[in-house]
Amino acid sequence: MSNDFREWIAALVTPREGSSGPRPEELRASDADRERVISVLTDAMADGRLSRLEHEERIDAAYKARTLGDLIGLTRDLLPPDQQPIALHSRPVAAVFRNESRGGRWVVPSTVPVSSIGGKVDLDLRDALLQSRRIVVQLAVVAGTVNMTVPEGVRVVVAPGARVTQFKDHTRPPADPDCPVIELAGYVWGGRVIAKSPKPPKKGWRR
Template identity: 60%
Template sequence: MSTESKWLSAVSAFLAPRAPDAPGAAELRASDADRERVIKVLADAVTDGRLTPPEHEERVERAYAARTLGELAALTTDLLPPESQPFNMDGRPVTAFFRTESRAGRWVVPSQVPVTSLGGRVTMDLCEALLQSRRVVVQLAVMAGTVTLIVPEGVRIVTAPSARVGSLRNEVRLPPGATGYGPDAPVIELAGFVFGGKVIARSPRRPRKGLFRRP
């Protein structure tokens, strides 16, 4: 890790509020969808010879019996590189020093996410993410950088009273037919500071409806 990256990580860690005791990503309960993601990877691995049929059968049994994400993750660590794993449990701060950094897919989002950008671009896509808390604090340390948050419709974007966010563009939509936020709507709270940069929050594009659709 370069000196600049170490410095950025240190700034993020210093600025981030201390999280209350909470289960780690590996301790979170796995869903049926998480198990199916892992089983698909195992199926591909036995097809191309990375696993033998007995190994595949044994791992599939373990996948169905797994209760936590950590138990599932152990089944694919030797089959795919970190960036291609069925889900990402990397809880490190997000840093971008004159470069582009992104988090997307099925990743575990802690209750506090330190984000540091110096002249860089950070994109965090939470549409398939697993939130450890219904309220996620994004602790910003941004100078001349851009942070883009892509979140599902109906997620509330708020700014902490002590935050210094010079430019915020909130384009997050409500779900079709909704007139306001639900009482249990997830909240993304922006804290920290943004100097000479901007934060963009938006919903993903809705799929286009074709001209000819079957009933």
């Protein structure tokens, strides 16, 4: 299946209106975000991609970074886009007779267009940064599957008017009624959407 056709399918569910709130690159960086970038920089110096001076300069810039936008430029020339420690892309997720996944540390925009035409989409939100407390997953699924791994404390609901009949919610109910919400909109024909919570960590053996 050609890239042009996949892009056309994805465009069907891409929101036309602009999203409110700060842009992903304007969001504040956390200490964990800085450490992710520093780890990549350290590996790059170890294998010769960065000189010691370049490494020191970029490490200093990482510690001084205030926003995610300040961090992403420090590793852009070291790794391909799908291996970057922080992903700020806003392109739709489209699986047309293939498998597509999105995970790691990525900024989830307020509306996420997801299309699956005879394919499978895996959305891993465990390390993701939600741009707002209400995320709309705009679905266009025909004979496809969408698997979502949702962090603890986030609720998944079906939007009013959405044609999402095959939805299996295996997430653990949040204790906070005012928790962030992921809303499933759009349609699912001949396919399914599955939401699940992360597996709890294994308990070690006790003597």
